[in-house]
Amino acid sequence: MDPLRPFRSEVESAAKEAFRSMGADVPFEIEVPSTGIADLAVPCFPLAKTLRKAPAAIAEEALSHLPAMTLISRAWAEKGYLNFKVDTSVLASSTVRAVLEEASSYGRGEDRPEKVLLEHTSVNPTGPIHVGRARNPIIGDTLARCMRACGYDVTTEYLVNDVGKQVVLLAWGLENIDPSEVDAVESDKADHRLVPFYRKANQMMEADPEVARQVADMLVRFEAGDAEVIDTVRKTASLMLDGIVQSLSAINVHIDQFTWESDFIKDGSARRVVDELTKCAVCREDKGARYLDLEGCGIHGRGTKFFFTRADGTTLYTTRDIAYHLNKFCRADRAINILGEDQKLGQAQLANALRFLGKDRAPECIYYSFVSLPEGRMSTRKGVVVYLDDLIEEAEERALEEVSKRRTDLSEEKMLEIARNIGRGAVRYNIVRVQPEKQLIFKWEEALNFEGNSAPFVQYAHARACSILRKAGDFDRSADPSVLTNDYEVRLIKELARLPSVIVEAGEKARIHLLPVYCQEVASAFNQFYTYVPVLKGEDMKDARLALVEATRIVLANALITLGLSAPEEM
RNA sequence: GCACACGUGGCCUAGACUGGAUAUGGCAGCAGCCUCCUAAGCUGCAGGUCGGGGGUUCGAAUCCCUCCGUGUGCGCCA
CATH class of the missing domain: 3.40.50.620 (HUPs)
Known part of the structure; x- marks a missing residue:
């Protein structure tokens, strides 16, 4: 389940009711302010035309028409926005409980038939x-x-x-x-x-x-x-x-599967395509070679002549x-x-x-x-090339260097295993973190970046969470998470609550680069929490905080696995 | 030349589809933080004409036009 959904729904229905009572039964947006000033906000600018009032006045008036809300702790009007703060105790409870309960399936959507x-x-x-x-x-x-x-x-x-x-x-x-x-x-x-x-x-x-x-x-x-x-x-x-x-x-x-192109020649299906295309009204012939005239089909230049056979009748790749x-x-x-x-x-x-x-x-x-490459386009034939295998090898070596620098207590085998996970993960992460359509110039120092916005940064946060949990041993998972109200806890919980919506955005709209961004944000929030909030020495907060650490570990693991990375327990 | 894509601090990048508050992080730089859960970490400082210009709008990094730069394509190649 998506822990944020009930909050959004409440804001939606409350704002709808307020606007309706003002005579504006129109659709409106709910946004998450980039400034962090509020958790949810409804911009009142689009209603200015319908109501013929200034946005600031609309926000003020809507505020006074807002019905009582149970999940929102505060609502206020500011600069033409109707702003809302979620009740952090409620969010803490629902989020931590949902994550612990759903565990490895937290963030997953319902099965779809397609x-x-x-x-x-x-x-x-x-x-x-x-x-x-x-x-x-x-x-x-x-x-x-x-x-x-x-x-x-x-x-x-x-x-x-x-x-x-x-x-x-x-x-x-x-x-x-x-x-x-x-x-x-x-x-x-x-x-x-x-x-x-x-x-x-x-x-x-x-x-x-x-x-x-x-x-x-x-x-x-x-x-x-x-x-x-x-x-x-x-x-x-x-x-x-x-x-x-x-x-x-x-x-x-x-x-999952390999299809061999030659099979389409062998089974005659490529030939059938040729026969069918030949019957098309736009089919033309040039010295025996057949093509489709795609003039006016949104294609420009010589590409409008789409050749589908050579002069000898053989098929072409397309x-x-x-x-x-x-x-x-x-x-x-x-x-x-x-x-x-x-x-x-x-x-x-x-x-x-x-x-x-x-x-x-x-x-x-x-x-x-x-x-x-900085020196130009890669070409195997010309030898201007960096092979994936070389990159993987280099990344693993670099990771091994780092592991052995800070861990002297591990066996050679364990260190190699960690280095493999870190190095290989870094390679994947550094490629998905950038939107596909952006041009990329491969630079070793960037591909081997192990800090900041990188896979090891995220994996390290996961390992830290594991370390706390390992030391804690058994704890009371039913501890009430609503006591988690300090800034570091709240910020972390808000991040954990976002996983389901990030997965939907990434999978549904093919915006996979949002997942590394999200991982970085969760890890960063956790690292701050880790630095300033004692868990094992958390006294009466200990169990609730352990539950939060466990929830963080689950979220990081689920996100890492969705990125095809490992979630190491130590590094 | 024509077409498509991209252009955000020195470098990399989020935000753009769906216009909205102070433009997100990271790297590199500078200054700090390990008697305390792993410092692959944390904090602070510094760094910006969102490629240039015009337009639409109450409001543009975001939409439109134009110019510039980069990449890709314009094979009876794959």
Whole structure:
């Protein structure tokens, strides 16, 4: 349940009654003032026109018409606002009790019937995943977690691109390049070991027309359905994919299902898309290649010619993506895609094509801007790149340094475990804390920030709460929380009460960056409480404060888990 | 060139969808706080033309127009 809801409802009905008795039965807003001056406020400015009075006068008059309220301790008029303070004792009781009672499900919404298919990551299996692309799985996995917390039935899916020139080229390289011709890589992960082959193959293709011819030949055989070639390419993609999946699992990203792009060629569904699109009134042909004329469909430039076949009749990526989406629509009520901003045109073409195919559905897309390095855009081929694996490794090392600096009492194994949780969490947190559409320049010192607005800051607050609870042992959980009325306690309780509404906002509106912001605020409120309010030496307040610490621990743990981070008991 | 997105103290960022009170935090800087529940913490100081200009409005970081900057796209690539 949402502990804030009853307060909001009471303000709503009271204000409604007051305005009605003044002759203004109109809708109004209830806001949470950013200044912190009140807990809830109703701006009276919009009513000025209807009532033909100054907002300040309306607020004053409404105040005198307000009915008696039970959950609000104070109401007053100020600068055109009708302000309300919640009864902190009531809030303390209802919030702490709700959190303790609901425990790990506090913040979760009711189950919803909609089935959601969330496609994310889907990076080409031609190299290890780098931090530029890492935004995708982190956003996708976090959104999946937020939506599940909202009660949706979410399945995550990765479309494996095992069709096309790049993978074919890689497969060619593995077959034709002798390992002694490329630089050795010390990594034991397949995706890293294949990089030199990919780079070399690219160079060879550019330099030698014979190589280019061989690759082109392989591609033709692939598209003609040559089982041997398809098998070779798919095995290569699979090898890369294993490495990518390993990297993802290191940052706690799990993919429920994998779909192979070549399947849409094999099962004929891509061909059916071509046949259907060919029947469209806007279908045109240019030297044998077919396209949809999307003039006037909100697309500009050459993109208005949406080619869906080559001159030789073979399909293109977006054509297969249409087949994939038709398939998705059969399996889920909502299809959500996490995509790089470079996909916008393709998705606009896809949405239009789906419309011409008579579908009134389109995927909901979330676009993220690329992460670049201070020296420019990342490129595996050019070697201007920071791999996710390197970032994870660096973050873990840095975390281990920090742990061993402050803990001498732990076993090596325990320290490594803590360092893993901290380092990996920091990587995820630093990416989700920024809105997807903002451009991001990767800087080591920011990615490895372990204080302030970071995962370790939040995890540390959780560990501190655990530490108090560990030392306290058993306590009376039925202690009356309404005695928690000092500023630090109240501020903390107000934060705890917000979790359900933050989860709804994050999951429902895909605004996942609000969750790290919230975590930071809870942790910050708890750290202040921790500094100034004694718990174990809290005398007759001890049990009530322990209940508050327990409630904080639960809220932090639930929020951390929803972010895909661990909630360490010590660090 | 055309289209889409983004621009908030030295750096990163919230607030923008749904206009409303004193613009949120963090990093870096400076000054403090460990006989007391883990100092990955806490407190204070300093730092702002919300990219520029115009408009709408009682009121604009928020909406509209325009210009500038950055990113992305404009392949019979994926």
